[in-house]
Amino acid sequence: MLINKKTYNPCVAASIYEASYAKGSRRYKASIQTIMYHVAFLFTWGEIFAVDIERMLISGEGVDFRTIKKFADWLGHVIAPPRDGAILNQYVTKVLTSCSSFSLWFVRNYTPLVSADAESNVSYIALIDSHRACWSGVMVGETKNSVAPDLTDAELDSVEQFLKRQLYDLNNNYAVCLRNYILWRLINGFGLRIGEALALRLQDLKFTGADPSLEVVRIDERGVDYEDPRTPNSPKVKTFGRLLYFAPEDEGLIDLIEEYISSCRFKKSEHGVSPSFFLDHDFLFVAHGAGTQGSALSSSAASKVAQKIGRLCLGGFHWHILRHAYFNRRYEAASLTPNNSTEIDHIVYIGGWSSPLSLKHYARRAIRDMSRGSLIDRNAGAIKNDY
Numbered sequence: 001m002l003i004n005k006k007t008y009n010p011c012v013a014a015s016i017y018e019a020s021y022a023k024g025s026r027r028y029k030a031s032i033q034t035i036m037y038h039v040a041f042l043f044t045w046g047e048i049f050a051v052d053i054e055r056m057l058i059s060g061e062g063v064d065f066r067t068i069k070k071f072a073d074w075l076g077h078v079i080a081p082p083r084d085g086a087i088l089n090q091y092v093t094k095v096l097t098s099c100s101s102f103s104l105w106f107v108r109n110y111t112p113l114v115s116a117d118a119e120s121n122v123s124y125i126a127l128i129d130s131h132r133a134c135w136s137g138v139m140v141g142e143t144k145n146s147v148a149p150d151l152t153d154a155e156l157d158s159v160e161q162f163l164k165r166q167l168y169d170l171n172n173n174y175a176v177c178l179r180n181y182i183l184w185r186l187i188n189g190f191g192l193r194i195g196e197a198l199a200l201r202l203q204d205l206k207f208t209g210a211d212p213s214l215e216v217v218r219i220d221e222r223g224v225d226y227e228d229p230r231t232p233n234s235p236k237v238k239t240f241g242r243l244l245y246f247a248p249e250d251e252g253l254i255d256l257i258e259e260y261i262s263s264c265r266f267k268k269s270e271h272g273v274s275p276s277f278f279l280d281h282d283f284l285f286v287a288h289g290a291g292t293q294g295s296a297l298s299s300s301a302a303s304k305v306a307q308k309i310g311r312l313c314l315g316g317f318h319w320h321i322l323r324h325a326y327f328n329r330r331y332e333a334a335s336l337t338p339n340n341s342t343e344i345d346h347i348v349y350i351g352g353w354s355s356p357l358s359l360k361h362y363a364r365r366a367i368r369d370m371s372r373g374s375l376i377d378r379n380a381g382a383i384k385n386d387y
Contacts, residue, residue: 002040004047012058014051017102020109025049033232038098041078045071060110062127063132065101074095086301091333093139099137107131108352130385148361150323155314159184162313175264180305182260183285185253187319190244191326191351191370192216194302194319195235199228201282202261207254212246216352229281230296267294324362327351331362332369 001018014036021032037038042063046053049070056063058165065072072092079092107128109160151159163184169175186197197218217242217312219226219234246254265286266275276294278285285297302319326372327347334343351358 002036004041004043006047013054014039014043015373017105020105021148030311031236035098038095039102041075041095041103042071042099045074049074057103057106058110059113060107062107062111062131063134065137068134068138072101091330093338096135096139100132100139100197102299103135104128104131119162137142148156148327149321149323150327150365151314151321156188159309159314159317160188160310173288175260178264179285180258182253182256183302183305184322185256186214187322188326189247189250190214190325191330193239193297193323193352196237196352197319198235198283198285198297198302199237200284202284205257205284207258211248212254213243214246215241215243217241226282227281228296230298240349240354242349242352244350255257255359260284264288265294291385301387327359327362328365331359332366335363337367 002013003009013289015186017035017039018032021035024346038166040348043053045051051067053063056067062065075095076092079095105167111124126178163177163181166172167174167181183197184201186192199219200214200216206215216237218237218239222240263285265279265284266277267279271306279294281296283296285302287295287297305320330347330350334340334347337343344359347359348354348356352358
C-alpha cells in the first residue's frame, strides 16, 4: 500500500491495482513490491507538480503523453546517472516499464466502452495501443536499431579458463568453484536466463536413458504445492518452458553435475556430527557459506559470482550477456542457412520466446557483423591489389 507521507492518505489507485494483482494467477510478492516502489516515483512527481495522477487512472483516461514526457524527464534527473561513462540509465527504463504497465492496466479496465459493437472494440484497442506507444516513446535505451550485446570467442575462452583454474586451485573451496563452473557451462551451453538456472530442481534433470536432458518449467506450472525458501526474492521462470537436450560432448558436464549433487549439496548437521544431504528444497544450486551451507542459491549470490568474474577476468561481465552470446551465435549460424524457418523456430523454442519477433536484436547483430565482415574482406582485397 502506498501512503502519502504528508497527509497519510492511502493511494486508492495503487491499492486497487495491488488487490487485482493478488487475485491473479501469477502472484509474485517480490514483483508487486518492485512495481509499487517504482510507481511511487510517479505519484511523488504528481504530488510535487500538482498533477492528479489518481484521477487520470481511475477515470480511465490514462496518463497523456505530455504528462508522461514531463515525468520521464524529471525521473532522469532525480535518479543518479550511471557511472563508467554509460549514457543510458537502465534503472530509469525499469521504473518507466512498471509505470507503463500500471497505467495501461487502468486504461484497459476503467475506460468506459460506448457500446459492445465491433467499431467500439476497435477504438478501444486503438486507445490502448496509443497509450502503450506514449510510454514506449520515453523509454530509455529503447532505440529502433539496438543490437544484442556479445562476447568474443576469446572472451568466452578467457572466462572458461579462469573458472577452470579456480576449480583446480587447491586453495579454493572446491564445492563453490564446481558450482560456479557448472552454472557457467549451463548458461553458456543452453542460453538459460540466470533465474531459470537458479530455479532448476533435481527433478528437472534427466540423465538416464539415451537422451539426457534438462527441463525449464515455468513457476506457475510447478503445482500448488511448489515452495521456494527464497520467497519473496525467488528466481523467476516467466517465459515458456522447454525441454533441452545435452549434446554428446556434454558428457563431462553431466559427470560434474552428478558429482556436485552427490558430494556438495549438503547442509551441516545441527549437532555437528556429520553433514546431511537431505535438504528442505530440491534446487540444484546451493550456497556453501559457513552460515548458509545447503540453502538454495540466491539471485544476489549469483550476481556476486558474476561480479567476481568481471573483477578478476572480464570487465563488465554479467550472466545475461552470456545468454546473448549464445543466441548471437545460434542466430548467425541460422542466418547463413537457406530456407532457415525451421532453424529460427528452433531458436525461438530454445530461448523460451513466443515468436521470432523476439530475435530482432540478434538479427540486427548478425546483419551488422556480416556487413562489417564483408567490408573488412573488401578492404583487404583492395590492399592486396594496391600493393
